[in-house]
Amino acid sequence: xxxxxxxxxxxxxxxxxxxxxxxxxxxxxxxxxxxxxxxxxxxxxxxxxxxxxxxxxxxxxxxxxxxxxxxxxxxxxxxxxxxxxxxxxxxxxxxxxxxxxxxxxxxxxxxxxxxxxxxxxxxxxxxxxxxxxxxxxxxxxxxxxxxxxxxxxxxxxxxxxxxxxxxxxxxxxxxxxxxxxxxxxxxxxxxxxxxxxxxxxxxxxxxxxxxxxxxxxxxxxxxxxxxxxxxxxxxxxxxxxxxxxxxxxxxxxxxxxxxxxxxxxxxxxxxxxxxxxxxxxxxxxxxxxxxxxxxxxxxxxxxxxxx
Amino acid sequence: xxxxxxxxxxxxxxxxxxxxxxxxxxxxxxxxxxxxxxxxxxxxxxxxxxxxxxxxxxxxxxxxxxxxxxxxxxxxxxxxxxxxxxxxxxxxxxxxxxxxxxxxxxxxxxxxxxxxxxxxxxxxxxxxxxxxxxxxxxxxxxxxxxxxxxxxxxxxxxxxxxxxxxxxxxxxxxxxxxxxxxxxxxxxxxxxxxxxxxxxxxxxxxxxxxxxxxxxxxxxxxxxxxxxxxxxxxxxxxxxxxxxxxxxxxxxxxxxxxxxxxxxxxxxxxxxxxxxxxxxxxxxxxxxxxxxxxxxxxxxxxxxxxxxxxxxxxxxxxxxxxxxx
Numbered sequence: 095x096x097x098x099x100x101x102x103x104x105x106x107x108x109x110x111x112x113x114x115x116x117x118x119x120x121x122x123x124x125x126x127x128x129x130x131x132x133x134x135x136x137x138x139x140x141x142x143x144x145x146x147x148x149x150x151x152x153x154x155x156x157x158x159x160x161x162x163x164x165x166x167x168x169x170x171x172x173x174x175x176x177x178x179x180x181x182x183x184x185x186x187x188x189x190x191x192x193x194x195x196x197x198x199x200x201x202x203x204x205x206x207x208x209x210x211x212x213x214x215x216x217x218x219x220x221x222x223x224x225x226x227x228x229x230x231x232x233x234x235x236x237x238x239x240x241x242x243x244x245x246x247x248x249x250x251x252x253x254x255x256x257x258x259x260x261x262x263x264x265x266x267x268x269x270x271x272x273x274x275x276x277x278x279x280x281x282x283x284x285x286x287x288x289x290x291x292x293x294x295x296x297x298x299x300x301x302x303x304x305x306x307x308x309x310x311x312x313x314x315x316x317x318x319x320x321x322x323x324x325x326x327x328x329x330x331x332x333x334x335x336x337x338x339x340x341x342x343x344x345x346x347x348x349x350x351x352x353x354x355x356x357x358x359x360x361x362x363x364x365x366x367x368x369x370x371x372x373x374x375x376x377x378x379x380x381x382x383x384x385x386x387x388x389x390x391x392x393x394x395x396x397x398x399x400x401x
Numbered sequence: 402x403x404x405x406x407x408x409x410x411x412x413x414x415x416x417x418x419x420x421x422x423x424x425x426x427x428x429x430x431x432x433x434x435x436x437x438x439x440x441x442x443x444x445x446x447x448x449x450x451x452x453x454x455x456x457x458x459x460x461x462x463x464x465x466x467x468x469x470x471x472x473x474x475x476x477x478x479x480x481x482x483x484x485x486x487x488x489x490x491x492x493x494x495x496x497x498x499x500x501x502x503x504x505x506x507x508x509x510x511x512x513x514x515x516x517x518x519x520x521x522x523x524x525x526x527x528x529x530x531x532x533x534x535x536x537x538x539x540x541x542x543x544x545x546x547x548x549x550x551x552x553x554x555x556x557x558x559x560x561x562x563x564x565x566x567x568x569x570x571x572x573x574x575x576x577x578x579x580x581x582x583x584x585x586x587x588x589x590x591x592x593x594x595x596x597x598x599x600x601x602x603x604x605x606x607x608x609x610x611x612x613x614x615x616x617x618x619x620x621x622x623x624x625x626x627x628x629x630x631x632x633x634x635x636x637x638x639x640x641x642x643x644x645x646x647x648x649x650x651x652x653x654x655x656x657x658x659x660x661x662x663x664x665x666x667x668x669x670x671x672x673x674x675x676x677x678x679x680x681x682x683x684x685x686x687x688x689x690x691x692x693x694x695x696x697x698x699x700x701x702x703x704x705x706x707x708x709x710x711x712x713x714x715x716x717x718x719x720x721x722x723x724x725x726x
Contacts, residue, residue, distance in 0.1 A: 162606045163577060272464065301463045301633060302677050303699045306692035328606035331679040335692065372607040374636035376678040378659040381640050386611045387562065 116189035118151025118290055118322055119174065125182035126169050142166040142173070143346040144183075149324070151289060154316045156323040158333035158354065160369075161343035167326045170343075171292050174324060175209055187290075205235050208288040212295035214275035218267035225263035227282055235286060251281040255311055273304030280311050287319065294326040309336050330369060334358050342366050364396045424491075425594050425627045426452040426475065426513075431488035433470045433479055433651075444470040446651035448488070449714070452595065457621065457628045459638040459645030459659065461674070463703075467651035468631045469518070472597045475629075476515055477505045493594055511541055514588040516581070516598040516617065523584055524572040530583050531568030534558075538590050557586040560623070561616050578609035582616060589620050596621060599631045614641060635678045639663055644720065647671045649703065652711045657721030667723040670706055673699040 126142040145166070149157055159167045172178045173185050176192040185192050187203060195203040211217055218227065228248045231237065238244035252259040255277040267275060276296060283291055293312065297305040313336055315321040327333055333340050333354055340354040342365065350363040361367045368389055371382070433445035445467040452458045460468045473479050475490055477500060490497040492512055500508070517523040525533055531554050538553065539545055545553075551568070558567050561582040572580055581601060588596050598617060602610040618641060621628050630642055638645055639659060646656035647670070655668040666672040677695045714722040 162608055302635070302674070302679075303463060303696045303703075305679070306677070306696040310690070310693040329679075330607075335679065369607060372611040374607075374611070374634070374640045376636040376639045376663065376675060378639045378663050382611060382615070385615055386608060387615075390608070390612075 117148050117186075118188060119147070119149040119324070120186040120189075121145055121147040121170070121173070121183065122186070123183040124170075124173060124180045124185060126166075126173060126178060127181045140346050141169040145170060145346075145348065146183075147341070149290070149322050151322050152320070154320045154322040155338040156312065156316055156325055156336055157339045157341065158325045158327060158337035159341050159343060160327055160330055160333050162328060162369075164345070165343040166346040167328075167343050168294060169346075171209075171294050171324065171326050174292055175207065176203075201235070205286050206289045208283040208286055208291045210276070210279050210283060210291060210293040210296045212298055214272065214279050214299075215267060217279055218275065220267055222266075223263065224265050224267060224270065224278055227278060228263070228285060231282060231285055237285060237287075247285060248281075251285040254284050254314075255281045256307075257281065271304075273300045273307070276300055276304075276308055277311070280308065280315070283321075284315065284319070288321055290322050290324070291315065292324045292326070295328070296325075297332060298327070298329065305332070312336060330358060330373060342369070364393045368393050423453045424451045425454050425456075425493060426629075427489070427491045428471070428475070429489045429491075431471070431474060431490060432486040433467070433474050434484060434486050436482040436484075443486075443651050444483070445474065447713075448648075448651065448653060450646055450653060450656060452627050452629060454594075455621075455625050455627060456644065457618070457630060457642045459630045459632065459642035460648060461632060461635060461638055461645060462648035463633055465650075466648040468648050469599055470651070471648075472515070472599050472629065472631055475595075475597060476509060476513060506541070510537060510588075510593065511591040512593050513595040513597065514591070514593040516584050516588045516596060516601045518600040518603060524580060526572050528571075529568065530558075530570050530572065530575070534583075534587050534590055537587055541591055553590075557590055558583070560589070560620055561586045562612075576609075577605055578613055581605065581613050585613070585617055585620060589624060589626075592624055593626060595627045595629065597629045597631065600633070601630075602637065603632070603634070610637070635675055647674060649706055649711065653714060653722070653724060654706070654711060655721075655723045656714070657718070657723075661718060661721050665718075667717050667721070668725060670699075670702045671723075673702050 124142060124145045125140070127138045127140050130137050130139045147157065149155060159170055161167050169178065173180055174192065176195065179193050187195065187207065190199070192203065218224070232244045238247050249259050252262065257274060257277055262270065262274065262278065270278070297308050300308065309332055312323060312325070316323065325333065325337060337354045339352070340357045341351040342349050342357065342363070344365045350357055350361065350366045357366065358370065361370055371389065372386060428451070429449050431445055431448040432443060434441040434443045448467070448471060460471060462468050470479070470483070474485055475497070477497060479485055485498055488498065492508065497508070524530065531551070534554050534557060535550050538550065554568055555565050558565070563579060563582050563586065567575065567579065567583065575583065601617060602613050605613060614637065617628065630638065632638060642659050644656065644658050645662055647654045647662070647668070649670060655662065655666065655671045662671060663675060666675060673695060677692065677699050679692065711724045712726050714724050717723050
């Protein structure tokens with residue numbers, strides 16, 4: 095990669111970011127540390143260490159980032175969204191550092207990169223009707239040519255996620271189920287025609303019956319609209335179903351990465367094996383064997399032996 | 402219907418050594434509703450089930466099925482605008498419905514305790530963990546000798562796999578898994594006969610979930626207590642419970658030994674609920690499209706149940722009851 099990739103906006107590209115042949119998203123040796131404690135006890139906690147990732151964007155792919163709490167997966171998401179500045183390395187969106195995307199190119203970035211969060215309730219203002227979510231989007235981004243067009247586009251987005259605009263738009267957020275709120279967030283993303291969606295545990299708070307529906311919508315966004323995903327999860331079973339690539343993080347470091355089927359069916363790293371063996375199997379005749387604390391102790395011994 | 406059948410018990414078959422006397426808890430025809438200006442809504446409706454001594458009973462259902470309201474009714478925590486409309490709840494032979502607040506004192510924590518959902522919010526953020534457990538003990542057992550109390554708290558924390566230093570820690574200094582363990586320590590402090598665990602691991606990742614679940618089962622065994630495990634994760638239920646009940650709209654759709662329910666579900670709703678559990682093992686129809694189709698079938702089955710209503714349970718096998726006409 096040459097410095098040409100950092101060239102000023104290409105007028106041909108929407109939003110004027112980067113050039114067409116650079117990756118959609120690239121993380122180069124990214125590290126992030128946080129200060130912890132106070133006074134003399136202040137220490138540095140490494141949340142993410144030497145993390146690299148390339149998402150070409152074409153063809154669109156779903157990259158799953160999996161690991162336990164504290165593994166650094168949400169830190170990675172926040173770095174990509176520009177909410178955090180890396181301590182080391184670079185986070186590039188279409189060739190340009192995300193922390194520098196301001197003004198016109200920033201508007202492009204904020205349209206092309208969308209976030210879907212774990213708790214869809216927190217994304218709504220409880221005092222406004224649900225329809226306001228779409229009004230704000232239409233006011234801030236050049237999506238619709240006029241009120242008529244805006245209504246049609248919102249209706250199309252609601253239809254995509256299988257919700258009735260009449261029933262949902264005039265309701266208040268608390269009148270919707272968790273699954274409906276999450277589908278509204280997918281509709282909002284649909285309306286913006288993003289190139290990349292950062293989905294941070296999008297199905298961990300919804301009932302099993304709606305989980306598959308949300309995951310299916312993610313697949314349709316990839317297949318029909320060419321949206322790429324960074325899918326943050328601790329649930330390997332959903333990563334197995336929808337991801338094109340799976341990266342397993344532990345304590346800020348990548349322990350295993352590759353094709354999800356290969357990683358899950360033939361885990362090489364002892365930590366991946368521990369994760370796999372902790373997933374409950376829905377069969378009373380196939381229960382957990384041994385105690386997980388013993389397995390964790392074994393894992394730590396194995397890892398020390400490796401180092 | 403015999404009294405045995407009504408509480409989900411049967412005197413013959415695999416559970417033949419059990420008699421109704423084995424029941425730690427029996428819930429009969431329980432109805433709970435919540436009111437508003439617009440009218441009252443039934444959260445639990447004609448619910449009957451029992452939990453045996455040292456048994457783990459799972460109560461599953463989707464959001465709004467009434468499982469948490471059932472737990473709150475057993476704990477005497479239904480507050481206005483909610484109320485128990487009818488039914489009986491008996492814990493070790495003692496009637497719980499209609500008890501006055503001060504009559505709950507010798508029961509809550511000592512006979513029945515709760516491991517709450519979302520331990521994050523269950524602990525007092527400005528009190529050290531040890532003080533909170535000490536308070537719970539002293540509220541029931543009276544003033545304690547400080548050294549003996551501390552030893553007892555350290556012992557409790559140790560039994561759930563937490564180190565001594567947690568005594569002096571504030572909740573925010575603990576991870577999610579540690580907080581949930583602290584809640585388990587508090588729930589067993591007065592050695593209750595029944596522990597109600599309301600989605601105790603729902604916010605935890607898989608390894609921590611397994612560790613916390615194993616801890617809960619271990620302390621339950623050591624105490625000889627019974628557990629009601631409330632949740633919507635059927636895979637976790639399959640790992641842990643002896644029997645389970647599937648709830649929908651405040652009623653039981655099916656209840657029975659977990660092996661029976663998972664391998665021979667009788668009600669189509671139960672079957673669809675089990676088949677919609679994501680599996681990592683693949684299988685004939687493990688595609689996402691298959692999963693989404695099953696999810697739609699489940700939603701359709703739920704709508705059908707809402708339309709037709711849920712008939713009373715009838716016995717279809719040892720300990721196995723189903724709400725089919």
